[in-house]
Amino acid sequence: MEARDVYYSDCNAPWTICRYKDSLIDWDRAMLVLGKIPVGMRQHVAHVILAPGSYAKKKQGIVAETKGPSTAFLSAMSIGVAAHEFSHILDAMIGSRRHGNKKLSDSPKWIQFYQNDTMVPTSYVASTLSNNRTSLVEDFADSGRWAMSNMARARTQASNQPPHARDGSGGDPFSFQNRTMRANLLADYSANWTECQSQITGYRKLLEDLIFPPGGRCTGKAATSDAVNTTTGQRVHGMVGAGKHKLRSVGVAEIVPADWAMEIQFPPYRAST
Numbered sequence: 001m002e003a004r005d006v007y008y009s010d011c012n013a014p015w016t017i018c019r020y021k022d023s024l025i026d027w028d029r030a031m032l033v034l035g036k037i038p039v040g041m042r043q044h045v046a047h048v049i050l051a052p053g054s055y056a057k058k059k060q061g062i063v064a065e066t067k068g069p070s071t072a073f074l075s076a077m078s079i080g081v082a083a084h085e086f087s088h089i090l091d092a093m094i095g096s097r098r099h100g101n102k103k104l105s106d107s108p109k110w111i112q113f114y115q116n117d118t119m120v121p122t123s124y125v126a127s128t129l130s131n132n133r134t135s136l137v138e139d140f141a142d143s144g145r146w147a148m149s150n151m152a153r154a155r156t157q158a159s160n161q162p163p164h165a166r167d168g169s170g171g172d173p174f175s176f177q178n179r180t181m182r183a184n185l186l187a188d189y190s191a192n193w194t195e196c197q198s199q200i201t202g203y204r205k206l207l208e209d210l211i212f213p214p215g216g217r218c219t220g221k222a223a224t225s226d227a228v229n230t231t232t233g234q235r236v237h238g239m240v241g242a243g244k245h246k247l248r249s250v251g252v253a254e255i256v257p258a259d260w261a262m263e264i265q266f267p268p269y270r271a272s273t
């Protein structure tokens with residue numbers, strides 16, 4: 001396995017990506033897709049792992065798995081799959097910050113967003129139905145996948161307009177009100193999206209300002225986990241990269257998840273890429 005520290009221009013801290021030699025996903029793909037994820041979401045990702053090809057074959061149909069703040073991609077790494085998996089990470093990490101030992105998808109607010117709608121975003125979410133209730137973690141993650149598309153399109157459109165046209169009041173072109181006015185962009189690719197708009201706009205209300213921090217730079221970085229010796233299993237801090245993993249040394253605050261959030265294992269994602 002090879003590990004690389006990958007730097008993006010919006011953060012002084014690196015992301016350590018680990019790739020098994022026979023992974024179906026190549027380095028260029030992984031670095032490109034991770035870089036396209038908005039920094040406020042990306043900064044909560046501790047590690048990206050490109051799983052062995054043999055493991056991907058054995059787990060056919062599963063594209064990615066997330067545990068705590070790290071995601072393993074098995075057969076594909078697309079922006080959509082990353083948006084789903086990293087929404088799981090925000091679900092746990094931000095939930096632990098805002099709701100004690102609760103995921104965001106477990107909060108009364110999310111349950112209300114879910115109950116306001118008659119539909120869920122994808123058939124994958126519907127397939128997780130159990131005891132007459134959709135898996136709220138999967139609902140949250142695929143709502144995130146949709147909301148990310150919507151936010152990206154709305155913000156691109158706002159950026160392309162002349163400043164005076166962005167906001168009648170002369171205020172922030174990305175103000176929530178202004179963005180909400182463009183929420184119907186999803187209608188371009190799903191005729192019935194309004195049936196789940198409470199979930200999509202709910203996700204944006206909870207996380208948009210965090211996903212797109214002012215200034216477009218990271219405000220922290222999920223703590224890098226210790227390296228583990230392959231023969232002894234001993235954990236060694238800073239073994240890879242000779243100490244430069246200490247985020248404090250590059251002036252970026254470490255985001256340290258609660259212990260329970262570190263251990264959450266989300267259901268494997270079975271979706272088209």
Ligand SMILES: [Zn+2]
Nearest residue numbers: 138141267269
């Ligand atoms: Zn999932």
